[in-house]
Amino acid sequence: MDKIKITLPDGSVKEYEKGVKVLDVTKDISEGLARVALGAVVNGVTKGLQETINEDATFRVVKFEDKEGKEIFWHTSSHIMALAVQRLFPDVKFAIGPAIDNGFYYDFDTEHRFSPEDLEKIEEEMAKIVKEGHVLERFVMSREEAIEYFKEKNQPYKVELVESIPEGEEISFYKLGEFVDLCAGPHLYDVKKVKAIKLLSIAGAYWRGDENNKMLQRIYGITFEKKKDLDEYIERLEEAKKRDHRKLGKELDLFSIHEEGPGFPFFHPKGMIIRNILESFWREVHTKAGYEEIKTPLILNERLWHQSGHWDHYKENMYFTNIDNENYAIKPMNCPGSILIYKSKMHSYRDLPLRWAELGLVHRHELSGVLHGLMRVRSFTQDDAHLYVLPSQVKEELIKVIELADYIYSIFGFKYHIELSTRPEKSMGTDEQWELATNGLIEALNAKGKEYKVNEGDGAFYGPKIDFHLEDAIGRTWQCGTIQLDFQMPEKFDLTYVDKDNEKKRPVMIHRTIFGSLERFMGILIEHYAGKFPVWLAPVQAIVLPIADKFNDYAHEVKKALFDKGIRVEVDDRDEKIGYKIREAQLQKIPYMLVVGEKEVEGNLVSVRKRDIGDIGQMPVGEFVEKIKKEIEDKVNQ
C-alpha cells in the first residue's frame, strides 16, 4: 500500500495509507481517521467531511472566526433550518440555501405563508435538532440517480440544479438526519456547535434571481457557537438602526420625503448647509484639478435621446413630457447635454483634455420597491464630469481621476474597494472598442496599484466602468464614484477635434462621478458619522447657552463674535434650565456648546463643552474662535 504524508495543524507529520478518510485532524489520528471539525484546508483546497485523501496533504483547521469557518458554520446552519422546515411543513420544496456575509438563508416554495411566529417555531425545532446530535454524512450519486431521487421526492428545483451541474463534476449530497440535500459542501462534522440560533426575517426572492421566475420565500438567519456572540450581533444590528440616515435625517431636521413625491427628497435648511458645503468643497478641489463647470437643462427634446442611444437602452427608466406638441424627456444622465456644448464649436487638439464638471440633477424612474431614503431616489444630483480627451491622454486622465477620488474619500475617512464592470448584453459598439476601453481602465488601475473585483457584463450600455464602493457604518457597501470610458457617444454625436495634421479626429469621452450623487453621499455621511458631523460639515457648529435670561445679552454678543468670523452659531435663549438646553444640543449633535453665566460675563469667557468629551473648561472668546476655525480649516474628522 502507498503511504502518504499528512501534516497536521500542530506541525507534526504522520504517514497514512492512501485513501485515508479525513474526519477531524485534531482527533482519532491513531485510527487512521482524521475528522474535519470545521472543514480543513488540504493543499489549499477546502475539504469537507469524509473526504478521501490520496496524496500528501497539509491540514489547517479553519476557525470559526475565519471567513471560511463562518461560511461552513452558516452553511451547515442553513441545512439545520431546512431540516426543521421540512419537519414542520412537509410539503415544502427546497431551492438553495447558502451562507452569506452575515449568516445564511434558505429559499423555500410552499403554499404556507411563513409568519414571524413560524420563525420562532422553526428556531425551536432547530435547537431540538442540534440537541439530537446529528453527524452530517457525505455521499455521491450519478446524475441519473440524483435526478431520479429528487423527482421521486417531488423536489423540482433540486432536479433543475442537478441538471445544471456541468458534465463530469461530482454530484455530492449531505445527509443531516432525515434531510438529504444536494450540496458541494463542506460542512461541519456534526451540528452540536450550533448553539445560538436566530432567524432574522422572511423575504421574497425569485428562483435563480430572475424576476420572470416564481417568487419563493426566503428565510434569513444567523447562528453562533456562543450565545454571547449572538447577543453582540443583535446589539450591533440595533446600533446600526440607531444611525439609520432616515431616522437621523428626521431627528436632525436635514431632509424629508413625502407621499406627494416618493423618491424625491426635500432638503431642509440644515440639510442644505451640509449639501452646500459638499458642493463648495467639490468645486474647490475640482477647480484645482483643472475642471471647468457647466450647467445643462433638465428637459431636452426626445430627438437627443434617440441619438444618444438612451431611447433604445434606457427608456423604461425615463420620464417624458410634451411641450408645444413636441416630445421631451427629463434627463436621466448629463452626458448628452455636455456633448451639445462640446459640439457648439470647433475644437483643436490643443484644447484637449477638456474637463467639464456639472452638478447635474437627473431623474430616473426607479422601481418603487428599491427606493430607500437618500440612498436610492428618483431625482438626484450627480457630481458629474465629462472629459474629452485625445486617445493618447486616456491613461493619464484616468489616473488623475482615481487620484482625485482617493483624495476626496480620504477627507471623510472612507475605506473603499473598486469593481470593474465589463460589456453588458444590452450595449452598443464593437468588441474591439470595448476591449480597448476595458484595457484602458485596467491599465490605469494597475498603474495606481489598485486591486479590483470584476463584474462581467455590468457595464453601462456605452462603455465599461470602474466603481468605487464605500463602506458605511453597518458594513454595507454603496456604489458612489464611477469612471466610465466611452467610445460610443463621440461616435453617435460625431464629436471631433482637429489634429496636428489638420484631420478631424474622434476624442475619447470619460464620464465620472466621485460622490456619485449628493443625495446618496449625504445618506452615507449621516450613517458614517452617526449624525455627529465633523465641525466643518456640522449645520450648527456651536451653540451659546446662557444659564439664565439675564445673560442673554452677553450670549448674543458671543454669538455675534463667532458669526462675524463665519462660524455657524446659534443662541438658545429660551427660558429653560441649562441642563435642558445641553440635553437638546447634545441630541442635535452640535459639536460645541458654549455655556455662559456670571463667571463668563466677567472675564469675556466661554465655558466650552464638547459633544463627545463634555466640559473642557473656560477660555476667552477669541481663543475659542481660533480653535474652532482651525478645526474647520483642517476638516478634522473626529
Added chain:
RNA sequence: GCCCACGUAGCUCAGGAGGUAGAGCACUUGCAUGGUAAGCAAGAGGUCACCGGUUCGAGUCCGGUCGCGGGCUCCA
C-alpha cells in the same frame, strides 16, 4: 415591478373578540432665574393614509389604491 409585514396627533407609540380615540415628547400660555443630558402646571393638536364593502354601528372585519419597512431584481 414582485413577495411579506405595516400605515392612529409634528414625533415615538397604546387602543384585549366592532359601540364614533389615548399617553409621553414637541408646541402655546402661566409659574419658576435655574451652572453641564429632561423644573412645575394648564391649554391647544387627530376625516384613525385614501376609496369602496359588510354591519344598526368600522380605527378595529373584507376588497382595492397609495405610501412606508424588510427582501428579490435593478442602481448614483
